[in-house]
Amino acid sequence: MDLTAADVDLRGWTPIRVAWRDGRPLVDWCHTEGVEFTDPFFGETVQRCLRHPFRLLFRHETTIEGVGRHVAEHPGLPPAGFIFHMSRCGSTLVSQMLAAMPEHLVLSEPGPVDSVLRAREMLPDLADDARCDWLRWMIGALGQGNGGQTRLFVKFDAWSATELPLVRRAFPDVPWLFLFRDPVEVLVSQSRQLGAHVIPGVLPAETFGMSPATAAGMPLVDYSARVLAHICEAALEWEDDPLATFADYADLPELVFSDLVPAWSLTPSEPDLARMADAAGRDAKNPFVAFDRSEARRRAAPSPAVEAAAEQWLRPVYERLRSARTVVGGARGH
Amino acid sequence: MSADAWAGFRRAVLANPALQQELLGVFEPVPFAALVVERAGALGFDIGPDDVEHALAASRRAWIERWI
Numbered sequence: 001m002d003l004t005a006a007d008v009d010l011r012g013w014t015p016i017r018v019a020w021r022d023g024r025p026l027v028d029w030c031h032t033e034g035v036e037f038t039d040p041f042f043g044e045t046v047q048r049c050l051r052h053p054f055r056l057l058f059r060h061e062t063t064i065e066g067v068g069r070h071v072a073e074h075p076g077l078p079p080a081g082f083i084f085h086m087s088r089c090g091s092t093l094v095s096q097m098l099a100a101m102p103e104h105l106v107l108s109e110p111g112p113v114d115s116v117l118r119a120r121e122m123l124p125d126l127a128d129d130a131r132c133d134w135l136r137w138m139i140g141a142l143g144q145g146n147g148g149q150t151r152l153f154v155k156f157d158a159w160s161a162t163e164l165p166l167v168r169r170a171f172p173d174v175p176w177l178f179l180f181r182d183p184v185e186v187l188v189s190q191s192r193q194l195g196a197h198v199i200p201g202v203l204p205a206e207t208f209g210m211s212p213a214t215a216a217g218m219p220l221v222d223y224s225a226r227v228l229a230h231i232c233e234a235a236l237e238w239e240d241d242p243l244a245t246f247a248d249y250a251d252l253p254e255l256v257f258s259d260l261v262p263a264w265s266l267t268p269s270e271p272d273l274a275r276m277a278d279a280a281g282r283d284a285k286n287p288f289v290a291f292d293r294s295e296a297r298r299r300a301a302p303s304p305a306v307e308a309a310a311e312q313w314l315r316p317v318y319e320r321l322r323s324a325r326t327v328v329g330g331a332r333g334h
Numbered sequence: 335m336s337a338d339a340w341a342g343f344r345r346a347v348l349a350n351p352a353l354q355q356e357l358l359g360v361f362e363p364v365p366f367a368a369l370v371v372e373r374a375g376a377l378g379f380d381i382g383p384d385d386v387e388h389a390l391a392a393s394r395r396a397w398i399e400r401w402i
């Protein structure tokens with residue numbers, strides 16, 4: 001792929017990936033005009049796009065500065081809310097409820113945002129000023145909207161909570177949510193199907209406050225629990241941020257209607273509220289299936305190792321999150 | 335097909351929104367390849383249906399291998 005000339009019009013194109021070549025980031029753009037980003041995850045929409053032979057074959061490639069030039073002329077929708085989470089705790093449900101309002105564009109775990117947040121893995125000396133620019137540019141380029149959308153929401157990857165200082169610096173006025181859940185339930189879910197962040201070696205152990213040697217010698221369930229605990233601790237560092245909402249999975253979906261709607265100045269119409277309620281009744285990661293809330297299934301037989309890891313590594317931070325949480329229909333819990 | 339022919343046609347497509355829209359209008363691989371061959375030929379690029387198929391396979395592979 002060749003680098004796009006500075007004067008190419010990238011309207012109707014969306015960054016889908018950041019590749020690293022010769023120590024610099026190159027941004028891969030896919031033609032997405034007319035494509036709605038309504039799948040539960042950004043990556044699923046990209047996969048759908050790439051089934052078209054044109055979109056698979058003909059893609060622009062720019063430098064990261066090329067993203068900045070595009071966004072300078074086409075700034076995109078203003079971010080209206082960010083979602084952070086410990087994983088397996090209802091974040092996709094919340095993002096799908098927000099996406100039920102037609103004027104909302106919700107980007108769920110967009111890979112290019114993760115790439116710029118983790119750019120220091122490739123460029124250790126990259127300054128925070130540049131990282132802020134890259135993040136603003138990327139979110140601007142991703143959040144162009146379909147013409148009828150007016151607000152942008154971004155659900156970050158679970159591990160991105162460790163980058164909250166950068167996100168808050170880049171977007172100091174954007175309210176944000178941190179979602180968490182009973183640690184045994186999260187660990188049971190992770191033990192059924194591992195998320196990338198809880199597989200040792202996929203992300204640097206240092207991201208989660210561990211050395212590679214420590215991580216390598218640890219049982220998987222303990223590694224998972226420590227990763228999740230670190231994510232929760234990173235969010236709790238911002239406990240006193242007035243723009244933060246801490247929400248327990250157990251309070252979903254009611255908390256979205258009672259607290260997130262006013263906290264984020266959302267203005268759903270009656271039909272919007274009905275659509276949001278409908279989204280809340282479906283399995284967020286597979287919207288064709290009704291959501292199964294059965295306690296028995298969620299807590300299906302945690303092993304003694306899961307229970308022990310949850311108690312040792314996660315229970316204390318979970319209790320602190322419970323203290324910090326927003327109570328349904330009320331103020332923060334502390 | 336030479337690599338230069340494919341690279342040249344790519345550049346031509348990416349600089350031509352009307353051609354992009356025309357190619358976007360065809361989803362099925364066989365008629366898509368036929369249209370690519372025809373438009374490439376008209377622009378002076380020697381590209382055959384097999385070349386399009388190979389380019390699609392390479393792009394799919396590159397996308398799948400992005401994590402490796």
